[in-house]
Structures are given as C-alpha cells and as structure tokens.
Amino acid sequence: MKATFTILILLTMTTIQAQSKMKIEQIYTGCMAHAAYYLESDGEAAIFDPLREVSPYIEKAQKDNAKIKYIFETHFHADFVSGHLDLAKKTGGQIVYGPTAKPSFESIIATDNQEFKVGKYTVKAIHTPGHTLESTCYLLFDENNKMHGIITGDTLFIGDVGRPDLAQKLVSDLTQEKLASYLFHSLRNKIMPLPDDLIVYPNHGAGSACGKNMSKETTDTLGNQKKTNYALRANMTEQEFISEVLEGLSAPPAYFPQNVMMNIQGYESLDAVMKKGNHPLSALEFKEIAQQSEALILDVRSEQEYIKSHIPRSIFIGLKGQFAPWVGALIKDTQQPILLVVSKGHEEEAVTRLSRVGFDHTLGYLEGGIESWINANFETDSVHSISADTFKNQHQNEKVIDVRKPSEYLSEHVIGATNIPLDDFNNHLNEFPKDKTFYVHCQGGYRSLIMASILKSRGFHQLINVEGGIVALKKAQIELSPYVCPSTLK
Numbered sequence: 458m459k460a461t462f463t464i465l466i467l468l469t470m471t472t473i474q475a476q477s478k479m480k481i482e483q484i485y486t487g488c489m490a491h492a493a494y495y496l497e498s499d500g501e502a503a504i505f506d507p508l509r510e511v512s513p514y515i516e517k518a519q520k521d522n523a524k525i526k527y528i529f530e531t532h533f534h535a536d537f538v539s540g541h542l543d544l545a546k547k548t549g550g551q552i553v554y555g556p557t558a559k560p561s562f563e564s565i566i567a568t569d570n571q572e573f574k575v576g577k578y579t580v581k582a583i584h585t586p587g588h589t590l591e592s593t594c595y596l597l598f599d600e601n602n603k604m605h606g607i608i609t610g611d612t613l614f615i616g617d618v619g620r621p622d623l624a625q626k627l628v629s630d631l632t633q634e635k636l637a638s639y640l641f642h643s644l645r646n647k648i649m650p651l652p653d654d655l656i657v658y659p660n661h662g663a664g665s666a667c668g669k670n671m672s673k674e675t676t677d678t679l680g681n682q683k684k685t686n687y688a689l690r691a692n693m694t695e696q697e698f699i700s701e702v703l704e705g706l707s708a709p710p711a712y713f714p715q716n717v718m719m720n721i722q723g724y725e726s727l728d729a730v731m732k733k734g735n736h737p738l739s740a741l742e743f744k745e746i747a748q749q750s751e752a753l754i755l756d757v758r759s760e761q762e763y764i765k766s767h768i769p770r771s772i773f774i775g776l777k778g779q780f781a782p783w784v785g786a787l788i789k790d791t792q793q794p795i796l797l798v799v800s801k802g803h804e805e806e807a808v809t810r811l812s813r814v815g816f817d818h819t820l821g822y823l824e825g826g827i828e829s830w831i832n833a834n835f836e837t838d839s840v841h842s843i844s845a846d847t848f849k850n851q852h853q854n855e856k857v858i859d860v861r862k863p864s865e866y867l868s869e870h871v872i873g874a875t876n877i878p879l880d881d882f883n884n885h886l887n888e889f890p891k892d893k894t895f896y897v898h899c900q901g902g903y904r905s906l907i908m909a910s911i912l913k914s915r916g917f918h919q920l921i922n923v924e925g926g927i928v929a930l931k932k933a934q935i936e937l938s939p940y941v942c943p944s945t946l947k
Contacts, residue, residue, distance in 0.1 A: 555593025587640020
C-alpha cells in the first residue's frame with residue numbers, strides 16, 4: 458500500500474545540525490498539526506509518536522540501511538490513532554511507553570530515567586504526568602553523551618502546554634485540577650531545570666485541539682520557552698498555573714476518548730482498513746448500500762464541486778481543509794459506516810486520513826464520482842451560494858450566522874451577525890430558522906459549507922452560503938464590527 462501523507466514536511470533542521478551531528482528529523486503533517494520524529498544512528502532507528510500509516514517511516518529507515526529498534530510513545534493519544542502496532546508488526550521494533558501505562562499488547566513499560574540505546578545515541582524516559590498519567594518525555598543524548606533535545610509529546614508545546622482535561626473522560630475521579638497540578642510539578646521539577654540550549658520537539662503545532670495557544674513554530678529552545686511560554690513563568694504559583702491552563706478550554710472533540718481506547722486496546726491493521734474502504738462502487742451499488750445500511754455519505758471534494766452538485770443529504774467535509782479533525786468533531790462515532798464521494802485520484806488519501814482518527818468503517822467510494830451518479834439519472838442537490846458582493850447588497854433584513862470560533866468572531870464580524878461555532882451548532886439548532894432565509898459564513902468558506910451541508914441534511918433549505926467568508930467580505934468592503942474585549946461582555 459502506498460501511504461499518503463498530506464502536507465508532509467520532512468525537516469532536518471539547520472539549528473540541529475549547527476549544534477550537533479545528531480540525526481533527528483521531524484515529520485510534520487499539517488492537516489493534523491502533528492509531529493512524529495525519526496532518530497537514526499549506526500544502523501539503528503527509532504520512531505516517536507507515529508501516525509497510522511507507517512510506510513514512510515519504514516522507507517526512511519530502509520534508505521538509511523537501518524533497522525527500526527524502538528517505537529516510542531509519549532502517551533495514549535486522543536486526537537489520532539497511532540501507528541505503533543502496525544509498525545511493530547512490520548519491523549519487529551519494540552513499543553515503549555512511560556511509567557503507569559497499561560496497554561493491551563506487548564510493550565516495554567519504561568521506568569523513570571530508564572535509558573535506551575539507539576546506535577550511538579541514548580534516549581532517556583522522563584515521566585511527566587499531567588496531560589495524562591502516563592505522559593512521558595524522552596531526552597536525547599548524542600554520541601558524546603551530550604544532551605541534545607527533548608521529545609515532549611503533549612506535555613510541552615511551543616507557546617503552550619498540554620490540556621489536562623482529557624483523562625477524566627476515562628477516569629472520573631481524575632479531575633482536570635488534579636492533572637493540572639501534576640503537570641505543574643512535572644514542568645517545574647523535570648523539564649525547567651534542564652539546559653536552556655535543549656531543543657524542544659513537541660507532538661503538535663498550531664491548530665491542534667490538544668492545547669489552546671500553540672505557536673506556528675514547531676521547535677524551539679527550552680531557554681526561549683522559559684522566557685515566552687506563559688505556563689513556564691518562573692514566579693508562577695501552582696494555583697495560578699492551574700487557573701491559567703484551565704481557562705478558556707473548549708470541550709474536547711467527541712472522538713478523543715474513542716481514539717484513546719483504540720491506542721490502548723489495539724485496532725485493525727491499516728492494510729485491512731484500506732482494502733475494505735478503497736473499494737469502487739457503481740452508482741447503483743452505492744445507492745443500494747446507502748439505502749440498506751445506516752452509512753453516512755461523506756463528500757470530500759472541493760467546495761465549488763459540492764456547491765454545484767451533490768447527492769441529497771450527503772455531508773461535505775473537504776480534503777483540502779482540516780479534514781480528519783472536523784470528521785472526528787462532527788461525525789463523533791468512529792464506528793459510523795461511511796460511503797465516500799471523492800475526486801478521482803484521491804480515494805486512497807480519503808480512506809487513509811479517515812483512519813488517522815479511527816474511522817475505519819469506510820464501505821467504498823462512488824466510482825466515477827458525481828458524474829456517474831448523474832449519468833445514472835439519480836437525484837442531485839445543490840447549495841444556494843452567493844458572492845460577498847451579492848451578500849453586501851441583499852443581507853440587511855435577514856439573519857446572518859457566523860460559524861467561526863468565538864475568538865474569531867470577537868476580533869471582527871458582520872454587524873448584527875449571530876455567532877454559532879461549527880463545533881457547537883447542535884446545541885443551537887433552535888436558532889436556525891426553517892421557514893425564513895438566513896446566511897452562513899466563516900473565515901474563508903470551508904466551515905460554512907460544512908455547516909450548510911449538515912443543516913440541509915436536516916431539512917434547513919432556506920440557508921444561503923456566503924462564499925469566501927470574512928476574507929471575501931473585507932475585500933467587498935462590508936462594514937465589520939471591530940474587536941470586542943471579552944471582559945466588556947461580562
């Protein structure tokens with residue numbers, strides 16, 4: 458199977474090379490805001506926090522004539538399904554977790570400060586509970602036993618720290634305040650005393666739901682983080698830390714606990730998932746399966762293609778956006794059967810990216826795309842969608858709904874618009890009029906079309922989508938309300 462990493466960036470950082478000869482590469486997947494790491498020395502390699510599709514890691518080791526010896530996991534991930542099991546099965550590498558981890562499969566449970574050799578390098582496990590109980594960072598030492606960097610998982614990000622409210626979804630008495638207290642002490646006692654020139658390698662960057670204030674930068678020195686990261690202030694009290702870390706946390710996506718359990722208990726091999734999901738279906742077969750099952754029809758094409766013509770009651774979540782996180786946030790149940798409408802050549806990518814967040818029950822895709830559906834004379838639907846210039850001339854007497862995050866809405870918004878964030882709209886369905894025209898928009902057009910597709914599937918047909926969102930509205934010189942300080946709303 459050829460793996461598809463969307464927005465895959467392989468970085469052998471110049472800063473790394475300048476400080477030592479350690480061979481470590483960050484493998485960053487932008488649509489997931491996820492960073493895995495590849496470490497190689499003297500014919501041995503280690504992978505840290507791999508994504509579900511493992512071929513790129515195996516291929517990289519093969520190019521280096523190296524054997525993958527260890528697969529290090531910083532914790533049981535919630536926002537994606539790790540590739541640890543498939544990678545171990547295909548390479549013989551040993552899976553490593555930190556103290557207190559209790560996976561349902563063979564693995565090494567490291568003790569605090571336990572060391573592992575990867576060629577001439579040393580990897581030391583540092584138990585840092587807080588994000589989760591088993592959260593563990595990995596200190597990296599080069600061939601001269603010089604401390605080089607630290608793989609921090611979701612314990613420490615660039616500009617932020619991991620949210621401490623996820624484990625309570627699985628262990629009721631493990632409160633977010635208790636975990637935040639653990640995190641405070643892990644950072645103060647285990648990480649902050651380390652050298653300032655240490656390079657920080659986090660598991661996520663900006664856009665991940667595992668934190669709230671992450672930088673777009675994906676590495677930094679620990680010294681700079683001590684100066685700039687709010688959670689590492691030297692004079693911060695424990696109570697101040699708990700208060701600030703918990704402030705402003707949105708509800709975690711519904712699929713997070715399901716992904717955690719898959720990472721703990723195991724899952725079906727990605728090869729089997731791909732064989733089942735990457736399966737072409739004629740228009741008639743597709744329609745029959747849709748009618749006979751409870752499968753969701755998921756259209757992952759471009760916004761314009763969906764607007765023009767789509768299968769009635771199908772849901773749009775385009776591959777070109779933050780596809781997998783929005784699937785997890787909105788579909789919620791990873792056991793949901795899915796039928797795909799996808800542009801030619803992107804079928805494997807769609808199934809792969811669904812599997813990254815645990816949606817392993819794709820039943821196939823519409824062969825020939827929407828054209829084959831039309832050629833079979835089956836019914837289609839479209840979205841009433843207008844330009845920003847048209848909106849400017851006709852929206853004055855109608856309801857306008859802004860589906861962006863509250864922080865985006867507060868920064869600037871259409872005067873009189875109502876803010877109903879996409880990830881929370883189910884709690885506000887009574888605010889959408891069924892018998893009157895209303896407009897929906899977001900920042901650039903992606904989220905508003907997702908919202909429109911879901912609302913149409915539920916019988917809201919009077920909606921009008923504003924193409925291009927706030928970006929286009931500003932170009933059309935529509936008057937916007939300026940920034941509103943949240944404190945003035947109290």
